[in-house]
Amino acid sequence: MSLLSFNLPIVALLPFAAAPFAAWATRYNRLASAWVAGLTTLLTLAILFPSMQFIFAGETLIQQWSWLPSIGFNLAFRLDGLALLFALLILLIGLLIIFYARYYLSAKDSMGRFYAYMLMFMGSMLGIVLSENLLQLVVFWELTSITSFLLISYWQHRQDARQGARMALAVTGAGGLALLGGVLLLGHIVGSYQLSDVLASGELIKGHDLYLPTLVLILLGVFTKSAQFPFHFWLPHAMAAPTPVSAYLHSATMVKAGIFLLARFFPALSGTPEWMWMVGTAGMITLLLGAYVALFKHDLKGLLAYSTLSHLGLITLLFGFSSELALVAAIFHIINHATFKGSLFMVAGIIDHESGTRDMRKLNGLFKMMPHTAMLAMIAAAAMAGVPLLNGFLSKEMFFEQAISASGTTLAAWTIPVLVTLAAIFSVAYSLRFIHDVFFNGEPIDLPKTPHEPPRFMKIPVDILVVLCLLVGVAPMFLISPILTVAVASSLQTAAPEFSLAIWHGFNLPLMMSFIALVLGVAVYSMRHRLFAWHDRCLHGLEGKAVFDWVLWKIIRLSKKITDAFDQTTLQPAVTWVIGGALMLSIITFFQFNSPLLGDRVLMEADVITFLxxxxxxxxxxxxxMLHHKRLVSLIAIGVVGLVVALGFVKFSAPDLALTQLSVEVVTIVLLLLALFFLPQHTPQERSYIRFTRDGVISVAAAVSVFFLTMAVLSRDYSPISGFFIDNAKPGGGGTNVVNVILVDFRGFDTLGEIVVLALAGICVFAMLEGLKLAAPAKDVDGLVWSHDPHPPIMQTLTRLLFPLMLMVAVFIFLRGHNLPGGGFIAGLIASVALISQYLANGIDWTNERLRIDMHRVIWIGLLVATLTGVVSMLIGYPFLTTAFTYLTWPVVGKFEVASAIAFDLGVFLVVVGATVMILVELGKLSHASHHVKHEEVN
Amino acid sequence: MEWLIASVIAVMTGCGVYLTLRARTFPVVLGLTMLAYAVNVFLFTMGRLQIGFPAVIDPAAAGYTDPLPQALVLTAIVIAFGMTAFLIVLALKARSELGNDHVDGLHRSDDELKATKHNSAKSDSERSTS
Known part of the structure; x- marks a missing residue:
């Protein structure tokens, strides 16, 4: 098997696998986690690299494994031009961000946490772009919501970070839900969740009745993720994240995920009037709104946030045009936006880092202090404004051209070009503001720190991105054309259209529009002070966050009302609701059947003993x-109940159950006795007659329903599936005790789950009792002092004599369990009783001195043995926990069966012993400690 | 015979439900233990009642009972023990943290206060142990 047949899942999952290491490495060295993250990214790139040649040759690689074929959920990964372009953006920009963040984060910030989140986010993004199965895509989509929540709220001590993160999660999470709905509809229409099938059935989807709901749901997912109007408001608040996070999430990744989906589903969904109107309108409004608001933001990152919105709107609008060349422009602008916006965010971070503020009203004239950074910022901002010889200019020209050609076909001829020019004017103005306000425009005003150039290495990622902006701007054909061609081709699912990336197209209308935008943009910037005043006067406080908070508050209030109606914060009514509700449901169902209550099975004659x-x-x-107020007495009574139940199991052909019930009964009563020592010995009288009556009615109703239910079942014949177990127990499982074979072989996985629960119960009991201090009562119920001789010698001697015998019984029961009643559970309980009786008779100190076994270790060894048995059968090619057995002839003993199930049963045995003994001994220690306290007090 | 067993299950269920609805932790734990018995026996009887047909393969056996409910109930018994242990320790923890053993952590619920008025001297001496 060559690497090329399974490298894609590794690319998506390796960052997840490396995240814990990044978190862990920081213990040893603050910078180690940065190394882990960086090397992981490099390794991921290296694993992706061998596939690249195939993509450039125009192939699509699909690697898939069947998982849940019945619902169409396969583990399927796909690499084509579009996926490759995004994967490279995610990995390369991610690498630069990892490098940059190493210098950005201060000593107070936890590096490990940052890089672990970062890697998980990177993995989720890679998962989205590499998914072939749409359900799998949605899973990764949700993962980006969760991991971006963690990244945005990285500075958990800051309220704005927490709120911004919560808002981003709520909006994108809700959108994810809509997307899931859309994808399910898509799968329903096409009959497959495989992307290849969906992309091939564009005509079917667009002609289907469910096309509109599908489109709306998918677009909801896209618009929330890519912050399109009216869901744009979360993005500016996400700026509370550390700047490297903003640079990563809002240049190359998170918000581009929505755009990616537009490109991905382009052949399947685009081209209809519905698509053009919805996508185009959202894009246009976001483009204008973002460009306009960006100019009025005094915060550097706020300006960049709104400019990001505007550029996302631009790309969305291009998709809305639905033409092939518009798609070329859109994908080209995705690349360009990632490069210049990534570098601008990093510059903003550098300025914040070095000067202590991001307020452009204070930041002035920084050119003298940080000329290098200023140069980088100027080039990147010029690219953002669309100045010739930079990459932003090229895609903007293409955008203008598309706007003009689209206007001829769809909307009133002049609106689109005018509106996009207007947006471009503001884009020039805010880019200019970013440069002029910060680096020139007089002297800085009381900055918290005196700015100077950042460390050399902090600038390197910015250098690289800015050089790319320049190179792409000067020589687009060489650098961008190959990847752009394959990306466009795979997005369209046909050959890419002819396009030209030349810098000079002659004097034409788009150039004209660029020129107007540049000139008017400078003009708008020069009268900014008057505009600011007007904006503050008229539009201040108009914000999406207020609406969001209002809606959130309403929802929380509604849910509180509903909760309060049911939950009166007391347990008894809650339990009454649960039991009463279950009762009502079963009674209603009972009366829905018309068949007679009793069946016609011949019932057995009762005998005297059973009756008694x-x-x-x-x-x-x-x-x-009746006696539950006297707790000790009722405990004895319930012990009788348990013992009679055990006898009943003996009577009705269930020797295994009888043995289990008997030993559990002993352990339970000891446990409850130990606990009762620390609880009041009497239950106070309740005097509410309403409650007595209510509880009485519920109990009697429950009893009567259970009676009829049992009778209805027992008086009918049935056809069990147990024939299979009985037939196969010997040939398949190698044992004659069918119950035991079911436990350790046929249903071994269930048993594994059950011993895990038991182990958890033991560990929880241990955790709860740790450090618990309870005063033991000085006297017993009748006011007598406790015996001074807690360990009577006769009992001590007797239990010590019996101990080896009891253990031998346990071993015997264990060994014969596969063939005769017995097995790991019962043997474990018997061994526990043997150990506990030692503790009871001889005291904890005496026993612990002789029994130096840590029960924690017994539990985990037991779990390990049981799991390994299953894994071994998997390794030799059988399903998990399949029994292998053979017969050995031992001297003296004779022919003896050795089954791998016995190893599994050993695991069960160990867990039962470990958990039971741990629970009881921990409780016992408690009383031990309280006795000691009392003795000290007496002394 | 079936009538008897159904009555037994019914009585255990009723008693278990009644105890589970009580206001103090210890009766609730007893109630859940009782309910666990009832549920286990109920599940067990889903294999119908059989006398003298244990599910152990033997050429001489005339027939076998249904082993599947037995296997389910066997683990259920052990799990019920784990749950009882967890609950009773939770009750202990609650008592140590809250200083009383009421299920809501109250020192005296309303109806118990009424009871106190009736025979105050006795119940006060009992509670003073806490």
Missing amino acids: MSAVLIIASILTV
Whole structure:
């Protein structure tokens, strides 16, 4: 198997795998996590690299593994031109950001956490762009929402960071839900969730009745993620994140995920009037709104945030045009925006880092202090404004050209070109403001720090991106054309159209528009002070956040109302609701059937002994309730109930259950006795007759329903599936005790889950009892002092003599378990009883001195043994936990069966012993400690 | 025979439900233990009642009972023990943190206060142990 048949999932999943290492490495060296993150990114690039040649040859690589074929969920990855372009953007810009963040983060910030989040986010993004299966794509989509939440709220101590992160999560998470709906509809229309199938059925989808809802749902996902109007408001608030995060999320990744989907689904969904109107309108409004508001932001990052909105709107608008050349322009602008916006965010971070503020009203004349950074910023901002010889100019020209040609076909001929020129004017104005306000425009006004050039290496990522802006601007054909061609071709699913990336197209209308935008942009900037005053007067405080907060508040209030109606913060009514509700549901279902209550199965004759034992059980149960105020007495009564149940299992052909019930009964009663020591010995009388009546009615109703339910079942015949187990227990599982074979082989996975639960219960009990201090009562119920001789010698001697015998019984029960009643559970419980009786009779100190076994270790070794048994059968090519067995002839013993199930049963045994003994001994220690306290007090 | 067993399950269920609805932790734990018995026996009887047909393969056996409910119930018994242990320790923890054993962590609920008025001297001496 060559690397090329499975490298794509590795590319997407390696960052996730490396994230814990990044978090862990920071313990040893603050910068180690940066190294881990950087090397992981490089390694991921290296793993992706061998596939690249195929993509440039025009192929599409698909690697897939069947997972849940019944619902169309396959693990499927796809690499084509579009995916490659985005993967490269994610990885290369990610690498630069990782490098930059190493210098940006201060000593107070946790490097490990940052890089772990960063890697997880990178993996989620790669997962989106490399997904062939759409459901899988949605999963990665949600992961970007979650990981971006973690990144935005990285400075958890800041309220704006927490709120911004919450808003981003709420908006993009809701959009993710809509996207899931859209994808499900898409899968329903096409009959497959594979992207290749969906892309090939564009005509089918567009002609389908469900086209409109599908489109709306998918666009909701896209617009929320890419911050398109009216969901744009979360993006500026996400600027509370550290600047490297903003640079990454808002230049190359997070917000581009929505754009990516537009490009991905272009052949399947685009070209209809609905698409053009919805995508085009959202894009146009976002373009204008972002460009306009950006000019009025005094915060450097705020300006960049709104300019990002505007550029995302531009790209969305291009997709809305739905023409092939518009797609070329859109994808080209995605690349350009990633380069210049990435570098501008990093410059903003440098300025913030060096001067301590991002307020452009204070930042002035920084050119003298940081000329290098200023040069970089100027080039990048010029690219953003669309100045010739830079990359932004090229894509903007193409954008203008598309706007003109689109205007001829769809909207009133002049609106689109005028509106986009207007946006371009503001774009020039805010780019100019970014440069002129910060680096020139007089002297700085009381900055917190005196700015100077940042460390040399902090500028290198910016250098690289700015050089790219220049190179692409000067020689686009060489640098961009190959990747752009394959990306466009794979987005269109046909050959890419002819396009020209020349700098000079002659004197034409787009050039004219660029020229107007540049001149008027300078003019708008020069009268900015008057504009600011007007904006502050008229439009101040108009914000999406207020609406969002209002809606959120309303929703929270509504949910509180509903909760309060049910939950009165007391347990008894809540339990009454649960039991009463279950009762109502079952009674209603009961009456929906027309068949007679009892079936026609022949019932058994009752014998005297069973009758008597049932009477004992019923009396004991009722006594438990009647005497529940006297806790010790009711505990004894419930012990009787348990023992009679065990006898019942003996009677009705269930020896395994009888053994289990018997040993559990012993352990349970010891446990409850130990606990009762620390609880009041009496339950106070409740005097609410309403409650008595209510509870009485519910209990009687429950009893009656259960009675009829049981009778209805027992009086009918049934056809069990157990024939299979009985037939295959010996030939397949190698044992004659079918119950045990089911436990360790047929349903071994369930058993594994159950011992995990038991282990968890043991560990939770340990955790809860740790450090618990409870005063033990000085006297017993009748006011007598406790015995001074807690360990009577006769009992000590007896239990010590019995101990080896009990263990031998446990071993015997364990070994024969596969063939005769017994097995790991029962043997474990018997061994536990043996150990516990030592603790009871001889005291904890005495026993611990002789029994130096850590029960934690017993539990985890047990779990390990049980799991490994299953893994071994997987390794030899059988399903998890398949039994292998053979027969050995031992001297003296004779022919003896050795099954791998016995190893699994050993794991069960160890977990049961470990958990049971740990629970009881921890409780015992508690009383031990309280006795010691009392003795000290007496002394 | 079936009538008897159904009655037994019914009584255990009713008693379990009643105890589960009580206001103090210890009766609630007892109630859940009782409910666990009832549920286990109920599940077990889904394989129908059989006498003298254990599910152990033997050429001489005349027939076998249904082993599947038994296997399910076997683990259920052990899990029920784990749950009881967890709950009772939770009750202990609650008592140590809150100083009482009411399920809501209250020192005295309303109806118990009424009871106190009736026979105040006795119940006060009991509670003073806490």
